[in-house]
Amino acid sequence: MALLDILLWGVLPYVMVAVLVGGSIWRYRYDQFGWTTRSSQLYESRLLRIGSPLFHFGLLFVIAGHFFGLVIPMAWTEAVGMSQGIYHFNALLVGSLAGICTLGGLAILIYRRRRTGPVFMATTRNDKLMYVVLAAAILLGLWTTVASIGAPETPQNNYRETVSPWFRSLFILQPDIGAMAEAPFSFHLHTLVGMALFTLWPFTRLVHAFTAPLHYLFRPYIVYRSRDERPVAGARARQRGWSQVGTADRDR
Amino acid sequence: MRVMAQMGMVMNLDKCIGCHTCSVTCKQAWTNRAGVEYVWFNNVETRPGQGYPRRYEDQEQWRGGWELNKRGRLKLKAGGRVRKLLGIFASPVQPELKDYYEPWTYDYQNLVQAPLGNDFPVARPKSLITGKDTKITWSANWDDDLGGTAELGHLDPLVEKVRRESEDRIKFEFEQTFMFYLPRICEHCLNPSCMASCPSGAIYKREEDGIVLVDQDRCRGWRQCVTGCPYKKIYFNHKTGKAEKCTFCYPRVEIGLPTVCSETCVGRLRYLGLFLYDADAVTAAASRADPRELYEAQLDLLLDPNDPDVIAGAREQGIPEDWMDAARRSPVYALAKVYRVALPLHPEYRTMPMVWYVPPLSPVVDLLREQGHDAEDRGNLFGAIEALRIPVEYLAELFTAGDTAVVTDVLRKLAAMRAYLRGITLGNDPDDAIAASVGMDGESLYAMYRLMAIAKYEERYVIPKAHVEQAHDLEELGCSLNFEEGPGMYPSGAFGEASGRPTPVAVETFHALKQRQTTEDFAQPGRLQGRVNLLNWDGEGVPEGLFPEKPSDPGRKDTEGDGQ
Ligand code: SF4
Ligand code: SF4
Numbered sequence: 001m002a003l004l005d006i007l008l009w010g011v012l013p014y015v016m017v018a019v020l021v022g023g024s025i026w027r028y029r030y031d032q033f034g035w036t037t038r039s040s041q042l043y044e045s046r047l048l049r050i051g052s053p054l055f056h057f058g059l060l061f062v063i064a065g066h067f068f069g070l071v072i073p074m075a076w077t078e079a080v081g082m083s084q085g086i087y088h089f090n091a092l093l094v095g096s097l098a099g100i101c102t103l104g105g106l107a108i109l110i111y112r113r114r115r116t117g118p119v120f121m122a123t124t125r126n127d128k129l130m131y132v133v134l135a136a137a138i139l140l141g142l143w144t145t146v147a148s149i150g151a152p153e154t155p156q157n158n159y160r161e162t163v164s165p166w167f168r169s170l171f172i173l174q175p176d177i178g179a180m181a182e183a184p185f186s187f188h189l190h191t192l193v194g195m196a197l198f199t200l201w202p203f204t205r206l207v208h209a210f211t212a213p214l215h216y217l218f219r220p221y222i223v224y225r226s227r228d229e230r231p232v233a234g235a236r237a238r239q240r241g242w243s244q245v246g247t248a249d250r251d252r
Numbered sequence: 253m254r255v256m257a258q259m260g261m262v263m264n265l266d267k268c269i270g271c272h273t274c275s276v277t278c279k280q281a282w283t284n285r286a287g288v289e290y291v292w293f294n295n296v297e298t299r300p301g302q303g304y305p306r307r308y309e310d311q312e313q314w315r316g317g318w319e320l321n322k323r324g325r326l327k328l329k330a331g332g333r334v335r336k337l338l339g340i341f342a343s344p345v346q347p348e349l350k351d352y353y354e355p356w357t358y359d360y361q362n363l364v365q366a367p368l369g370n371d372f373p374v375a376r377p378k379s380l381i382t383g384k385d386t387k388i389t390w391s392a393n394w395d396d397d398l399g400g401t402a403e404l405g406h407l408d409p410l411v412e413k414v415r416r417e418s419e420d421r422i423k424f425e426f427e428q429t430f431m432f433y434l435p436r437i438c439e440h441c442l443n444p445s446c447m448a449s450c451p452s453g454a455i456y457k458r459e460e461d462g463i464v465l466v467d468q469d470r471c472r473g474w475r476q477c478v479t480g481c482p483y484k485k486i487y488f489n490h491k492t493g494k495a496e497k498c499t500f501c502y503p504r505v506e507i508g509l510p511t512v513c514s515e516t517c518v519g520r521l522r523y524l525g526l527f528l529y530d531a532d533a534v535t536a537a538a539s540r541a542d543p544r545e546l547y548e549a550q551l552d553l554l555l556d557p558n559d560p561d562v563i564a565g566a567r568e569q570g571i572p573e574d575w576m577d578a579a580r581r582s583p584v585y586a587l588a589k590v591y592r593v594a595l596p597l598h599p600e601y602r603t604m605p606m607v608w609y610v611p612p613l614s615p616v617v618d619l620l621r622e623q624g625h626d627a628e629d630r631g632n633l634f635g636a637i638e639a640l641r642i643p644v645e646y647l648a649e650l651f652t653a654g655d656t657a658v659v660t661d662v663l664r665k666l667a668a669m670r671a672y673l674r675g676i677t678l679g680n681d682p683d684d685a686i687a688a689s690v691g692m693d694g695e696s697l698y699a700m701y702r703l704m705a706i707a708k709y710e711e712r713y714v715i716p717k718a719h720v721e722q723a724h725d726l727e728e729l730g731c732s733l734n735f736e737e738g739p740g741m742y743p744s745g746a747f748g749e750a751s752g753r754p755t756p757v758a759v760e761t762f763h764a765l766k767q768r769q770t771t772e773d774f775a776q777p778g779r780l781q782g783r784v785n786l787l788n789w790d791g792e793g794v795p796e797g798l799f800p801e802k803p804s805d806p807g808r809k810d811t812e813g814d815g816q
Contacts, residue, residue: 032469038493039473041342042349043381049342056341117382118349122490211472213340213451217333221448222534225456227718 002181008192009180013170016195023202024210037208043118047108055105061098062141065091070167074160084158092145099142106135130204137197140190147186156182163187254531255555255565257575258442258462258606259500259524259715260584261514262594263435264704265612266666267521270433272296272393274513274522278437281512282499287491289355289380292392293498294513296435300408300646301395305351308484309598310409315345316482317445317601318538326539326602328448330479336449343475347484353390355380381490398431410649414642430615430643434650437513438485438498439597439605440464442529442553443538446497449480455495460718461526462606463500471495482601506718514713523707525582525714526575527606528555528562538602543653546599553604554589557582578716583703584608591692591700593662595651610704611651611659613666615643628674630686633667665690669701 028035041048069091077087110131113119144159151157166180180191201207278294297303311317315330330336330345358375366373379386395401405411440457444464447455454470455477457463466477466486473493477486486497501511505524509515514522530553537549555562557579566576579585587594587610594608616636620627627633637644637660644656644663652658668690675683684694692700703711 033492033494036471036473036493039475039488040490041346041475042488042490045342045346045348049344052342117384121382208472211452213337213453213472213474215453216337216451219453222443223447223453223456224459226459 005177005181008188009166009177010175012192012195013175016199019199020201024207027202027207028210035207035211036205038122038205040113040119040122043122044112044116047112047116051105051108051112053105054101055109058098058101058103058105061094062102062138065095065098069160070164073164073168084153087160088148092149095145096142099138099145103135103138103142106138110135126204130200130206133193133197133200134206137190137193140186140193144184144186144190147184151184157184159183159187163191253533253555253561253565255528255562255569255571256462256531257460257566257571257579258527258529259440259505260527260582260588260606260608261437261511262523262584262587262608262610264519264521264523264610265432265434266610266614267519268296268433268435268612269519270296270298270397271518273516273518274435275392277512277516278498281501283496285491287489288487288496290349290352290392291487291489291496293485293487294435294437295392296433297393298396298398299432299434299650300401300405300411301398302404302407304353304392305347305484306390307351307407307409308347308482311482311601313345314347314479314482314484316480316484317603318443318448319602320539320541324539324541326443326535328445328480329482330449330476336476337451340451340474340476343479345479346475346488347478349381350390353392353394354386356386356388398429401429410646413649413654414645430619430640430646432612432614434609435513436483436485436597437511437607438464438481438500439483439603439607440498440500441606442531442534442550442604443602444481445601445603446477446481446486449476450474450495451476455486455497458502461502461505463502463505464497465499465502466495466497468492468494468496482598482603483605505715508715508717510713510715520712523583523587523703523712525584526557526579526716527582527585527588528557528566528571528579529553530555534604538604543600543602544655546602547596547652547655547658550596550599550604551589551592554585556589557585572716572719575716578714581714583707583712583714586700586703591665591696591703593665593700593704595658595662597651598653599651600653609651610666611647611662613663613670616640616663616667617670628670630668630671630689633671634664634689637663637667661690665692665700668692669697669704672697673701673705 074084078084113123113131148157148159155161162179162183166176166183169176169179180188275292275294275296279292282293283289283291292304295304303309308314308316311329317329318326319329321327328336331339356377356379359378360375362373363375377386377388378384395404398405406415440463442462444455444457447457447464450471451474452470452472454467454472456465456467458465471494473488473495475488475495477495478484478488480486486495488494489496501509501513504511504515510522510524514524533553537553538546540546540549555565557563557566557576563576566579584594588608593610595611596605596608598605613633616633617627619640620632620636625632625636641656644659645654647663648654648656648659668686672683672686672694675681675686682694682698687694687697690697
């Protein structure tokens with residue numbers, strides 16, 4: 001096992017997770033005000049209306065696909081009678097479709113960002129870096145999918161026997177570095193850029209994904225909040241330095 | 253019954269001279285920042301006119317407010333929760349900058365720096381969005397004073413509606429035109445659709461005074477609220493990526509001062525005070541099937557602060573006694589419910605707006621006067637109100653979902669007040685028949701006149717102070733005070749523009765101002781935290797803090813010739 005393999009597939013993933021989790025927590029605490037989509041719809045919405053849903057919905061499918069491919073062991077799908085051929089065909093079909101939608105959406109969004117004056121003006125350096133890494137991750141992902149079409153059916157080429165076991169082994173803290181090292185180069189590259197993306201994540205506008213407002217489906221329409229101390233759902237804790245004089249009441 | 257208190261406003265449109273002072277002072281106070289250049293929390297529209305943003309009242313296009321679904325239940329006009337979430341990636345109906353206007357400045361530098369030549373240098377308009385040369389084609393009050401109305405008047409959604417419904421047409425020929433000004437702020441609704449649209453739950457209504465605010469820390473920029481508000485009074489800050497709205501000047505109101513727009517109103521036409529309302533009944537009231545019943549339903553929500561049941565209910569909810577007292581003296585309650593001359597703006601949006609308007613009698617009076625009639629005479633006025641259908645219908649579209657009877661009633665009351673008072677001014681005995689003809693008695697007509705015409709500052713603004721024992725919580729609810737380093741001038745955090753903790757609005761400026769207004773001595777510039785206060789500078793020497801401190805390194809040459 002080469003040292004490089006250990007570093008890349010045994011150490012780097014944990015560094016990435018540490019930065020992702022630590023960075024997100026830190027930013028959530030420190031930079032609530034900066035935690036936003038920073039939507040540019042106010043400037044332009046014709047292209048956005050096509051590009052953004054295409055990209056985002058495509059991405060949701062891509063994420064679902066990754067989950068299916070990485071988390072669910074091959075033995076399980078075979079146990080329910082899904083042959084490798086069928087699985088592969090489905091994965092290719094859905095994967096390429098989702099990937100192409102995502103990429104197409106992203107292309108529209110990047111074109112819009114570059115060509116619409118106000119939107120370009122509102123693009124920070126941070127955004128540009130994020131776009132490069134995001135586009136690279138998606139392109140490389142598509143490449144792994146397309147490249148696997150013509151490839152001979154060896155175990156090495158089947159990511160469900162190389163990448164997926166490694167991915168799952170990360171969670172039990174016993175990374176199966178050997179399996180990952182076997183995988184083709186395209187997968188290595190895609191994984192590395194993916195890890196770069198997740199490392200950047202907490203420090204870019206991508207954080208908005210972590211606050212996807214699913215609780216909207218359940219909360220009451222009208223929100224009351226008090227200025228007083230009575231605990232109201234959603235009220236913030238008092239700020240440091242404003243504690244009242246006195247001692248807490250004894251309950252018993 | 254759950255009694256809650258609500259700060260409300262009434263504007264007497266007859267007195268508005270369209271000077272935009274309120275808009276300007278509001279802008280200076282709240283939206284004088286990058287990202288909200290195009291935003292006017294308070295704007296004054298000339299009606300008929302398209303408004304700001306353009307044609308915002310056309311809810312078939314903008315889909316703001318509520319509607320009833322097939323089962324008669326309230327539902328957001330832009331769609332239910334699932335639909336809203338699906339539309340989160342690109343809001344289906346959001347106004348763009350061009351629907352407001354592209355803010356601009358002028359290249360003033362060119363005036364002084366242009367090389368000598370035959371042509372006068374000009375200050376070209378520059379877009380504040382792109383920084384490039386721009387052509388000014390629209391603004392927040394482009395059609396002020398009916399400017400361009402002959403061409404664009406038909407674009408007013410209400411004009412369209414009235415035209416559709418009536419045989420006559422609203423004429424824009426000069427001699428037949430009517431016109432009035434409509435100042436608008438956020439309505440601080442009882443049933444706000446902005447709040448209901450917010451996926452993050454960042455918009456909230458304060459339990460104590462009903463002011464609707466956006467928690468800047470919780471807002472994630474999903475911008476559904478912009479669509480949700482039918483009055484288009486939520487604005488997207490394009491620099492910070494957060495929604496912003498009129499705050500009812502809560503830092504002022506909390507210490508008993510009127511809002512900036514009210515304080516500076518030249519026509520003194522704004523009234524501030526408390527409403528008590530039954531929070532449990534709001535949804536039912538907003539769900540009335542017939543939109544024309546919504547005005548009455550909204551009035552029914554307002555509770556009488558003299559009613560013993562209401563007083564008991566208010567005590568139960570912990571509303572303080574001084575607030576109850578303020579509610580009893582509330583000018584807004586008197587105008588809306590006792591005299592019934594103030595009407596809500598567009599009750600048909602079903603948001604239960606809490607900024608009320610006394611509709612203008614001036615279109616009628618002006619026309620009478622122009623035609624050489626006695627415009628104070630009751631008979632003439634009553635006759636004209638009946639005859640001038642177009643202004644009345646237009647006002648009805650604005651204030652009562654098209655019910656002209658209510659508007660006529662209010663206008664007749666205003667007309668009766670004029671006629672009654674003229675009699676008194678001329679030294680005649682008060683003619684109580686005039687009062688009786690609009691269902692009032694002479695005494696209340698006179699009281700109404702006092703409130704509407706000559707009420708003093710303390711009578712127009714009855715604002716109970718927020719309770720001191722809660723004071724620390726009040727300031728910047730949903731904002732943070734724990735800034736560690738001293739606040740520089742709006743520093744940027746690690747993530748570029750506008751990230752990091754915001755500098756609290758109220759804390760810094762408000763205490764500095766209050767201190768300046770209440771101390772005998774000069775305010776200490778140090779209290780302004782890094783800003784320079786030139787107001788108290790007597791011209792002697794150099795005001796503290798105007799120039800950066802010089803380094804006190806004695807070896808450096810430049811400190812020596814300093815003349816100290
Ligand atoms: S008027 Fe104000 S409170 Fe009412 S829906 Fe609009 S923003 Fe919300
Ligand atoms: S300051 Fe008063 S009179 Fe002037 S435009 Fe505003 S509301 Fe009207």
